[in-house]
Amino acid sequence: MKKKVTIKEIARELDVSVSTVSKALRNRKEIGAETTQRIQAFAKLLNYKPNSIAISLKNKRSRNIGVIIPEIVHHFFTTVISGIETAANNLGYNVIVCLSNESFDKEVINMETLAGSSIDGFILSLTKETQKKKDFHHLLEVIDQGMPVVMFDRVTEEINCDKIVVDDAYAVYNATNHLILSGCKRIALLTTMDYVSVGKQRTMGYLNALNDAGIQVDENIIVRIENIEHCENQISSLFEDQKFDAVLSVNEVFAVTAMRQALNRGLKIPEDVSFIGFTNGLLSKYFYPRLTTIVQHGYKMGEKAAKILIERLEDEEEEEKPFIKEVIKTSLRERESTKSI
Amino acid sequence: MKKKVTIKEIARELDVSVSTVSKALRNRKEIGAETTQRIQAFAKLLNYKPNSIAISLKNKRSRNIGVIIPEIVHHFFTTVISGIETAANNLGYNVIVCLSNESFDKEVINMETLAGSSIDGFILSLTKETQKKKDFHHLLEVIDQGMPVVMFDRVTEEINCDKIVVDDAYAVYNATNHLILSGCKRIALLTTMDYVSVGKQRTMGYLNALNDAGIQVDENIIVRIENIEHCENQISSLFEDQKFDAVLSVNEVFAVTAMRQALNRGLKIPEDVSFIGFTNGLLSKYFYPRLTTIVQHGYKMGEKAAKILIERLEDEEEEEKPFIKEVIKTSLRERESTKSI
DNA sequence: TATTAACACGAAAACGTTTTTCTTAGTATA
DNA sequence: TATACTAAGAAAAACGTTTTCGTGTTAATA
Numbered sequence: 197m198k199k200k201v202t203i204k205e206i207a208r209e210l211d212v213s214v215s216t217v218s219k220a221l222r223n224r225k226e227i228g229a230e231t232t233q234r235i236q237a238f239a240k241l242l243n244y245k246p247n248s249i250a251i252s253l254k255n256k257r258s259r260n261i262g263v264i265i266p267e268i269v270h271h272f273f274t275t276v277i278s279g280i281e282t283a284a285n286n287l288g289y290n291v292i293v294c295l296s297n298e299s300f301d302k303e304v305i306n307m308e309t310l311a312g313s314s315i316d317g318f319i320l321s322l323t324k325e326t327q328k329k330k331d332f333h334h335l336l337e338v339i340d341q342g343m344p345v346v347m348f349d350r351v352t353e354e355i356n357c358d359k360i361v362v363d364d365a366y367a368v369y370n371a372t373n374h375l376i377l378s379g380c381k382r383i384a385l386l387t388t389m390d391y392v393s394v395g396k397q398r399t400m401g402y403l404n405a406l407n408d409a410g411i412q413v414d415e416n417i418i419v420r421i422e423n424i425e426h427c428e429n430q431i432s433s434l435f436e437d438q439k440f441d442a443v444l445s446v447n448e449v450f451a452v453t454a455m456r457q458a459l460n461r462g463l464k465i466p467e468d469v470s471f472i473g474f475t476n477g478l479l480s481k482y483f484y485p486r487l488t489t490i491v492q493h494g495y496k497m498g499e500k501a502a503k504i505l506i507e508r509l510e511d512e513e514e515e516e517k518p519f520i521k522e523v524i525k526t527s528l529r530e531r532e533s534t535k536s537i
Numbered sequence: 538m539k540k541k542v543t544i545k546e547i548a549r550e551l552d553v554s555v556s557t558v559s560k561a562l563r564n565r566k567e568i569g570a571e572t573t574q575r576i577q578a579f580a581k582l583l584n585y586k587p588n589s590i591a592i593s594l595k596n597k598r599s600r601n602i603g604v605i606i607p608e609i610v611h612h613f614f615t616t617v618i619s620g621i622e623t624a625a626n627n628l629g630y631n632v633i634v635c636l637s638n639e640s641f642d643k644e645v646i647n648m649e650t651l652a653g654s655s656i657d658g659f660i661l662s663l664t665k666e667t668q669k670k671k672d673f674h675h676l677l678e679v680i681d682q683g684m685p686v687v688m689f690d691r692v693t694e695e696i697n698c699d700k701i702v703v704d705d706a707y708a709v710y711n712a713t714n715h716l717i718l719s720g721c722k723r724i725a726l727l728t729t730m731d732y733v734s735v736g737k738q739r740t741m742g743y744l745n746a747l748n749d750a751g752i753q754v755d756e757n758i759i760v761r762i763e764n765i766e767h768c769e770n771q772i773s774s775l776f777e778d779q780k781f782d783a784v785l786s787v788n789e790v791f792a793v794t795a796m797r798q799a800l801n802r803g804l805k806i807p808e809d810v811s812f813i814g815f816t817n818g819l820l821s822k823y824f825y826p827r828l829t830t831i832v833q834h835g836y837k838m839g840e841k842a843a844k845i846l847i848e849r850l851e852d853e854e855e856e857e858k859p860f861i862k863e864v865i866k867t868s869l870r871e872r873e874s875t876k877s878i
Numbered sequence: 879t880a881t882t883a884a885c886a887c888g889a890a891a892a893c894g895t896t897t898t899t900c901t902t903a904g905t906a907t908a
Numbered sequence: 909t910a911t912a913c914t915a916a917g918a919a920a921a922a923c924g925t926t927t928t929c930g931t932g933t934t935a936a937t938a
Contacts, residue, residue, distance in 0.1 A: 197683045202894060213918045218896060228916055248653045249593045250894035253923050258590060260633070260655070268622075269615045271819075278609050281636050290650065292601070293634045295622050309631070312589045314601070342538045452823045459825055478612075479819050482793045484800055543924060554888045559926060569886055591924035594893050 201242045210238055221246075252314075260290045261505060262310040264320040266298045266350070271448070271477030272494045273321070276348065279498025280319060287506050289316075300325035304334045311337075317344040317505045322352060328391040330354065344508045346501045350393050358504050360497055360522040364394050367490045367526035368401030371472045372444060374528060376409050378535040380442035380470055384417035384434060386427075386450040398446050398474070414439075427453055435461060442470040448479040451487055455533065471533040485532035497524050542583045551579055562587075593655075601631045602846060603651040605661040607639045607691070612789070612818030613835045614662070617689065620839025621660060628847050630657075641666035645675045652678075658685040658846045663693060669732040671695065685849045687842045691734050699845050701838055701863045705735050708831045708867035709742030712785060712813045715869060717750050719876040721783035721811055725758035725775060727768075727791040739787050739815070755780075768794055776802060783811040789820040792828055796874065812874040826873035838865050 203221075207214040212231065220227045220235035221244075227235075252258040261284055265273045281291050292315060296303040303323050310318070318338065326332070327350060335355050339345055345357040375383050385402050388395035399418075406413050417440050421427045431454050434440070438461075445451035451473030458469050465471060465485050473480055476491035500522055511517065530536065544562075548555040553572070561568045561576035562585075568576075593599040602625055606614045622632050633656060637644040644664050651659070659679065667673070668691060676696050680686055686698040716724050726743050729736035740759075747754050758781050762768045765788075772795050775781070779802075786792035792814030799810050806812060806826050814821055817832035841863055852858065871877065 198681055200682065204894070214895085215897080215919075216917055218894095219917090222896085226916065231916080245653050247594075247894050248655045249590060249599060250923090251896080252590045252655075253588075253594050253893090253925090254895050254897090256923070258655070268609075268619050269612065271610065274610045274615055277634070278636060281609075281634070285635070290633055290635070290655070292631055293618070293622070294626070294631070295619060308586075312586050314589045314593075314599070314631070340539055341541065449819070449823065452825075456823070456825045477819070478790070479823055482790065482797070482820055483823070484797045484825065545924070555925085556889075556927080557887055559924095560887090563926085567886065572886080588924050591893090592926080594895090594923090595925050595927090597893070 200247070201244050202247065203244075206235065206239055206242065206244060210235060257316050257509070258314055259288060260292050260315050261502070261509075262292045262294065262306075262315040262318050262320075264294045264296055264303060264306050264310075264318065266296050266321060266323045268293070268295055272349075272475045272492055275494030276321075276498035276501070279495035279500075280502045281498070282495075283499040283502035284506065287502070289502075289506060296323045298323045298325060300329055300331070307334045307338055311341065311343060315343075316509050317346070319346045319348065319501045319505055321348050322350040322393075324350075324392055327352065327393055344505060346505045348497055348501050352393065356519055358508070358519050358521070360501050360504065360524065362394070362492050362497070362526055363523050364397035364526075365401035365404070367474075367492075367528075368398040368444065368446075369405045370401075371490055371528055372402050372405035373409070374537065375442045375444065375470055375472065375534065376405070376411070377537045378466075378470065381411070382414070382417065382440040383411075383442040383444055384419070384440040386419050386421060386431065386443060386445040386454060388446055389420055389422055395446055402444060421450060424449055432457055440469070443472075445471070445473045448473045448475050448477050448487070448489070451489075452479050452483055455483065455485075455487070465533050466535045470535060472528075476529055480529075480531070488531045488534040489529050490526050491529050492526055493524055500524065541588070542585050543588065544585075547576065547580055547583065547585060551576060598657050598850070599655050600629055601633050601656050602843070602850075603633050603635065603647075603656040603659050603661075605635045605637055605644060605647050605651075605659065607637050607662060607664045609634070609636055613690075613816045613833060616835030617662075617839035617842070620836035620841075621843045622839070623836075624840040624843035625847065628843070630843075630847060637664045639664045639666060641670055641672065648675045648679055652682065652684060656684075657850050658687070660687045660689065660842045660846055662689050663691040663734075665691075665733055668693065668734055685846060687846045689838055689842050693734065697860055699849070699860050699862070701842050701845065701865065703735070703833050703838070703867055704864050705738035705867075706742035706745070708815075708833075708869075709739045709785065709787075710746045711742075711867075712831055712869055713743050713746035714750070715878065716783045716785065716811055716813065716875065717746070717752070718878045719811065722752070723755070723758065723781040724752075724783040724785055725760070725781040727760050727762060727772065727784060727786040727795060729787055730761055730763055736787055743785060762791060765790055773798055779804075781810070784813075786812070786814045789814045789816050789818050789828070789830070792830075793820050793824055796824065796826075796828070806874055807876045811876060813869075814874075817870055821870075821872070829872045829875040830870050831867050832870050833867055834865055841865065 203214050203217045207217045216227055217235055220232040263280055284291050294306040296306055300323055303326055332355050348360045351359045351361055387399045390396045419430050419434055421430055427450055435457055443454050451471050455471055463469050473487045473489045476489050480487040480489040544555050544558045548558045557568060558576055561573040604621055625632050635647040637647060641664055644667055673696050689701045692700045692702055728740045731737045760771050760775055762771055768791055776798055784795050792812050796812055804810050814828045814830045817830050821828040821830040
């Protein structure tokens, strides 16, 4: 087992001072060409790797960014992480991932541990619990310590920071319109509780589309689902007296669960009922029939978030740049579960 | 923006030495009860948080563990990460995630950056490319520097370290048997190229099961798929002259793709053809019909990996414990795509 | 009373860097 | 010749901790 080689050892071996070694390695011109050359060659020979912890301590920055997401076993979030990771790595940063598991307490704990200085900034998406509680003291605290925060997808207006979201309302507005244009008259909505920021936005998009098309909103075909594990029953009650010819769902799982029930009852998709989901995951892509879906471009979102954060981190200017709110455009991926227009 | 408070400032304010503060905060008994009390109260008041980077530098350990996985948009890997994360957090460690994106080069780069001392140990699953190339110098290097490595799922015998795998061969052996017992006679296999360690193991399990049951192996109904994007054609050729009554697939996507084709041709599942997949993801759970699947218990695998790594990290003993190879038992989740026995 | 032990705390070194300041010799200028 | 300047490198301080080794009191013991 080889010992880690440090600048100090190089200095000793070459009989120069540590400062000389340090400068030589960083190509400072105050060190003679020959000495520099000699030191660099020796360092390479010994396979010297700078100790990043020492550098972090000295420079007061770790080049690590912390990412906190509610859940990782989730297509959308993994694509976002993927984007963050790629962008961050390209800019010389590492990504430390923490899972809040949709728990407020864990979100707080994660922030506190990470903020303990091994991290330069945060990217996060709020848990449902946090959105419900509206308790953001942990965010305020890290921001107050000068740590930049970028929120994505599940954001809150109550915190001042960079945000990056999807045009949820508009996306659903469009999708609803698409259904209307393809001839659907009675569009059911499978959504979440209103305290989930994105769920609320999406519901609004749906409502607006119906209004604009002069279609009466029917609360009986709007299903608000609290728990994904128990969505089956709530959805099946929709089918009791089937009064809809399309279903718009706020995620993949609700959509697919509804499709199964439709199939079970012998309904034809999309002839009898059309379906549109959200999140372009494996389910949408491979279900039979394949599900038309709103794609959120999570990868791009992640990239963008990382770039915004890092830009702020590397900004030397004294005056703070104003916070930005970036909206990522969704697109509709038409597949087999909808009629073409 | 509040400045970060350090031990030094506490010492100054309270007119004691930094060593006294440090000791008081860690409850050393060499500091008087009253002083300790006073210091702790003041630290709390100022919301003092130790600087973990400084601690890392001093203690030569960061309490960070690096995780490198081939792909994150993948159900199995996310469950593993989830397990790693939970176990690691419980033991006071943070998880730094890097993605190799199935690229050998990126795997090497990731290891090198992470090894640059901000990490105490590694957990990783090899990329396909690495398994094909059989080039493990980057692993040898970090191990040689005394950094413990735990490999999971996609492992190699050529490196000496802790490993944690699934009983792939046995799992598929069992699943095949299950199909045979349920009356299937001609079982097709959808698998990957042999250089993928797990693919190879799984194929072997299949072969052994057939042999033990005295069923002739038919190479025509074994499909080796290189690229998941182009599996459609290879699978459909299987159906040309359909000579099978069951399909065993080495992952979800192949299974579901085949099921779609069966459905398209009007075949009944499971009456005409039975299906078994691997990886208990959303697809298996929500496809119609629901897919019987081999569940790998990725979460448990991740937990185990983290525990093994951390145990080794915290082991003070001089003599190295021998490396262990833990096998996680799979189980078969029976659903609608197979006939019951 | 002199010696020792326990106690409570401070000083300083150390972790591995980077950076600022200081030194010395040699060279150029007036 | 005296002065200033430059180049090349050394020394030291700093980042925020932890830990080892003192050291001065006070209390207990011989």
